[in-house]
Amino acid sequence: MRLPPFAYERPRDLYEALELLNTFGKDCRVLAGGTDLLVRMKQGLATPSRLISLKDLPELATINESDGFLNIGTAVKLADILAYEPIQYRWPGLLEAVKSVGAPSIQHFSGTIGGNLCQDNRCQFYNQSKFFRQARQTCNKAGGNTCFAWKGGSDKCHSICQSDSAPILIAMDARITIKSKNESRTIPLEELYSSVGERPLTLADDEMLTEIHVPGPVPGAGCAFEKLTYRSSIDYAVVSAGAYVQTDGSKTVNARLIIGAVARGPLAIAAVEKTLKDRTAGDEEAIDQAGREAMNAAEAFIANNITQPVEYRTQMVSVITKRALSRATKRALSHTDVSEAK
């Protein structure tokens, strides 16, 4: 498969990159690892006339800790996150999520954290070759007006957000810095996602995600990421879940659960916090109930957009939720003093 023609820019600093974005807007796209963008370009799903490479911008490829936050540049390779030692015991949930992306030879040189968060939504009827798509009408996401993933059709696009790092990072309350030529803003990560299938990110055409800020671990809190796939690598998630549980040593005081791969954006299940709050941490009945609630909340969003049946995915939301919450709780109870945890 050949790539369509485009112009290639390799800015020497961030300002030059942002200026290019400002000048060319939606005609150009930022190229980080390329494992999402280049595939879509080969399939004719993305047609930028210009690519801006982040290869020469080392300022976007650093990991550091300051003011209690882990700061990860947008162009940091997934393999570099795995190799960053403190993540092993301080952010194990993030480690699980990053490890589960693609395969080692995609994580190593190519895949970046910013690219994982900013990847386009997917659907089994959309992410296909031109030849495949020609057999049907054009769907909402491709600029037409129908949806094959929704029973009876729909005027909205029902593609899904397949980022593995988004659910866990949102559960951990991560923030992101977005820059354009004239502006810089730091917002909660969940605000990056619009829940609009046709245009899943809230980034303006001249904006770029530049940094992710992950809060450091709190004593008595734990997080975990769970992903269901048919094969151990390459596969996109059937269902994924990021869980954050905070305890006072015996009771749950705070909990967040984000389900991935079922809705147009990462799906926050608000009911889970109410259910687990003030209950004994690790109480099986409470976690069972949280699983049912997540399933009920997610059911309304699940469309026929990946090959696995809708009914199966709905049931699995409950299972994956319970696994993620149980492991996060276990970590919360064993990490009562983070400074000593190693």
Next chain:
Amino acid sequence: MNKQSLEIIINGEKYSLAVEPNRTLLEMLRDDLELTGAKEGCGEGVCGSCTVLMDGKPVRSCLTLALEASGSHVTTVEGLAQHGELDPLQQSFIDHGAVQCGFCTSGMLMGAKGLLLENPHAGAKEIRNSLSGHICRCTGYTKIVEAVESVVESSKEKR
């Protein structure tokens, strides 16, 4: 589209080339330099048969722009054998019957080489994990993992 220049070291040899921006590293290797060891299977990063080493790390050359590889050291399967002698991995693949149709082999070798450069004492689990993004449609996985394991074992014996 205008060609842009790039400097690259492939299998220890320096090249100064001019390529179009939409040329992938794989197309450049195969079509311009006639290094046809790396194969195009899926062309979208799913199968692993186009894997080459870039600065010692395995990458999908079908999803890497040639221009993005500028300034790097690239090793393809052609660069594994040194001074007319097969790399221990290549010899082990032959000895274990780890090659069936052969299409995935160069990718498997480069994936395994990348792992052993990073961790010469990798265990079976790590080998399976690092080759997990490589598809062998002949399903010869067991022999492939055994071949890599045997290289790890014999390097231990030598020490």
